[in-house]
Amino acid sequence: MTDAVDVRIPITLLTGFLGSGKTTVLNNLLKPSFWERLLHAPPLTAVIMNEFGSIGLDHQLVGDTQGPMALLNGGCVCCEIQGSLVPTLKNLWMGRRDGKIPPYERIIIETTGIADPTPILETLLRSEWVAKRHYLDGVVTTVDAVFGNGQLDQHFEALRQVAGADRLLLTKTDLADATTIQQLESRLASLNPSAPISHVQHGNVNPDNIFKLRAYHPSEPVKAKQWLAADNFRVITASLPLKQPSILNASAPSHGGTDRRIRSFSLTFDHPLPWAGVSEALDTLVEFCSHRLLRMKAIINVQEYLGRPIVLHAVQHLFYPSVELPAWQTASKRFTC
Numbered sequence: 001m002t003d004a005v006d007v008r009i010p011i012t013l014l015t016g017f018l019g020s021g022k023t024t025v026l027n028n029l030l031k032p033s034f035w036e037r038l039l040h041a042p043p044l045t046a047v048i049m050n051e052f053g054s055i056g057l058d059h060q061l062v063g064d065t066q067g068p069m070a071l072l073n074g075g076c077v078c079c080e081i082q083g084s085l086v087p088t089l090k091n092l093w094m095g096r097r098d099g100k101i102p103p104y105e106r107i108i109i110e111t112t113g114i115a116d117p118t119p120i121l122e123t124l125l126r127s128e129w130v131a132k133r134h135y136l137d138g139v140v141t142t143v144d145a146v147f148g149n150g151q152l153d154q155h156f157e158a159l160r161q162v163a164g165a166d167r168l169l170l171t172k173t174d175l176a177d178a179t180t181i182q183q184l185e186s187r188l189a190s191l192n193p194s195a196p197i198s199h200v201q202h203g204n205v206n207p208d209n210i211f212k213l214r215a216y217h218p219s220e221p222v223k224a225k226q227w228l229a230a231d232n233f234r235v236i237t238a239s240l241p242l243k244q245p246s247i248l249n250a251s252a253p254s255h256g257g258t259d260r261r262i263r264s265f266s267l268t269f270d271h272p273l274p275w276a277g278v279s280e281a282l283d284t285l286v287e288f289c290s291h292r293l294l295r296m297k298a299i300i301n302v303q304e305y306l307g308r309p310i311v312l313h314a315v316q317h318l319f320y321p322s323v324e325l326p327a328w329q330t331a332s333k334r335f336t337c
Ligand SMILES: Nc1nc2c(ncn2[C@@H]2O[C@H](COP(=O)(O)OP(=O)(O)OP(=O)(O)O)[C@@H](O)[C@H]2O)c(=O)[nH]1
Pocket: 016, 017, 018, 019, 020, 021, 022, 023, 024, 025, 058, 112, 113, 142, 171, 172, 173, 174, 175, 200, 201, 202, 203
């Protein structure tokens, strides 16, 4: 599907550990004055804020917003109140359809600081009702430049927020020294090689790092290449046959080798692969490793579809329908995932 025909509403998941600057970023994005500087009309945005406490406070910190705001309080939308997300999206959508709320063009969901984004992604991607009317544009994670390292050491949620991100915003770089920032950046790159990292001070973010990421929706070869960011991964060269224990147990050290709980790697194949083999390998991956798999992205050169790259992605055990791209961008047609 291309931009021209996809009229569904994009959803951005804004996550990040406690106090890492999510609301500060959100606040800026919703301010008309922020967009005036960019000579751009602010997109009318609906916000869903999830707060842990039964009385939400964050929404009171959000200034002027022209779009609707929905609050999900009293638990985390990744677990206790996971079931509230789709009804909230439905209420917003029906209000928009019936003209009761402004016709918002996009949605930002701000999670709690201790949310695991993966179950939220699952909820969004699994619901047919949601998928018909919305698409997940991407996951944006804020990381505190001062406390980020310690939070990654101590809180598994912080690791998962980083590992599941499509963009990483390193916040409070005005407060951290250059060495701390550099060390944290290389740790983030090792945890999630495919997510570009931007420095953000006081929420002053470039909207291009938040919107139109189309992270689950690569519609052109050029975007697909950026989306995969395969060059940043440690490569494991694999050979046929696909269904090999070595692939399933692949555990290449991450760049820094410090975060043993989450590792990232890529596999490349020099020759086109038979679809049956790919499919069997993926089934095996789901059967034996899905509980350990956070995210998978692939561009595959399949024997049966020569010349047409096939894009695949998964969040945990959930695999999404493959997308066929019109052509390969470069001469390289290696299967990378
Ligand atoms: N100096 C500095 N302070 C910042 C920056 N970004 C955020 N802050 C401050 O950090 C504090 C926490 O920021 P929030 O935006 O509320 O963080 P949050 O992630 O929404 O927090 P929770 O909702 O509690 O998880 C606030 O006092 C912000 O003003 C920054 O880049 N530099």
